Amino acid sequence: MKGHVLLITAQAPGKLYIAGEYAVVENGYPAIIVALNQFVTCSVEKSADVGSIVSRQYNENSLYWRRNGDEMVFDNRDNPFHYILSAIKITEQYARSLDRKLQVYHLRIDSELDSADGKKYGLGSSAAVTVATVKALCEFYHLPVDQNKLFKLAAIAHFEVQGNGSLGDIAASVYGGWIAYHSFDRQWLAEQRQQLDLPKLLELQWPGLNIEQLTAPSNLQLLIGWTGSPASTSTLVDKVALVKAREQREYQTFLNESRKCIQRMIDGFHQANINIVQTEIRYNRELLKKLSNFSGVTIEPPTLTKMCEIAEQFGGAAKTSGAGGGDCGIVIIDRKTDLTYMFEQWTKNKIERLRLTVHMIKQSVTE
Incomplete structure (x- = not known):
């Protein structure tokens, strides 16, 4: 490829819940979560004509399904590609709302959150892959985001795939360290998505949402x-x-x-x-x-x-x-x-x- 090739790279850490699981799924209930030094890395490189999404980890991805009457219903909530695609969709909606011209690019995902032989550790890879993708594309499109907006964009993208969960793992991947997280009203979000454009939704205070960074005792x-x-x-x-x-x-x-x-x-x-x-x-x-x-x-x-x-x-x-x-x-x-x-x-x-x-x-x- 001729000329200067700009490669943008963004990382998001994995997480573990310390306490407050299950209750945090209900609006406004708190949990304590910690970000860990294992990462999902997303790199974006402009392309002339054909784009790609490549991930070393997910070549052999499994699909899960159940039966609903005679229909096969696939459960895509554990499939990382759906989170990547949702993250692209939401970030590009935001880019369009700010009059950015959409580009063609190669997007590459590399994850340390599962073991080399594909075992899942439970470190929140779907959240980290969502955050890393949103972060990289915001930089690629020069979109103005702080941690608060990054959290909201990634939360929308993740929620539209998973449909349940507290999105505390998104907060850990965005803010890092130890955090106290109070979950917001997801029903409210689903309704506002129908009515508001993204810039407006990102500016609003989300009901129940509270993220506080904590300092652990030194011992x-x-x-x-x-x-x-x-x-x-x-x-x-x-x-x-x-x-x-x-x-x-x-x-x-x-x-x-x-x-x-x-x-x-x-x-x-x-x-x-x-x-x-x-x-x-x-x-x-x-x-x-x-x-x-x-x-x-x-x-x-x-x-x-x-x-x-x-x-x-x-x-x-x-x-x-x-x-x-x-x-x-x-x-x-x-x-x-x-x-x-x-x-x-x-x-x-x-x-x-x-x-x-x-x-x-x-x-x-x-x-």
Whole structure:
């Protein structure tokens, strides 16, 4: 290709939920989430005629489907290409609204969020791929975005594919570090999308949305254990949603207790007090066990129970992360603890330590 070739690259980190899972799906309920130093990278390069979307990881992508009468219905919520396409669609809508001429380009995705042999760790790859794609295209089209607008664009793109979930993983991928996230009213968003253009929607205050960056106590260490078996968040969230109507009282109690628990945990971060954070991690684990019991959804499988029990022996507070059912567990432990024997116990019980650290993001504005 002749002339100067401009290659734009953007990254978005993966995430793990620390506490507040399931409750955060309801409007205004809080969760604590952390961004991790594994990334999805999106690069965009202008093309003369034919564009492409290439991903090293997703060549052999699986499709899942179920039967609805005689129809085959595909569940595309775990298929990363749908998130990439949605991110392109939304960002280009925004570009058009600002009178940008749409271009042809090669878009390449590279992800560290799944293992080399394609195993899913549960680090929120669909959110990170959405954020990285939106971020790269905003730069490509010179669109004015700050973190707030980047979150909203990526949230719209993700929600239009998934249709459920809190979008807290989008917030973690945009803001980085430790965040307290209160979910917004998704029904309101769906209605406003029909009525407002994107620039107006991005300027509005979204009902219930609140994202606060937290500073972890200096003696707090986050450990991550992986079970080796993936879980589908959207499917588990669907299953719990079915129980809401049937077990209204128990579900409302769970929501209220979760809100209070996360608020106390946020206070623990504000006071730089690891003991408060650990106490509430343990309480949140108990709340999720109760939810599991009355919903019949397996949130904490035996491997993660074992991981938690081992961590507790060494003074760690542990629980499942995210929707549970597999994937990862997290441990909050004092930095000074000797962990040699604990990790030996994990290995014996087929729990793999993921050597990940918290990823901070500097605030940036593209003008």
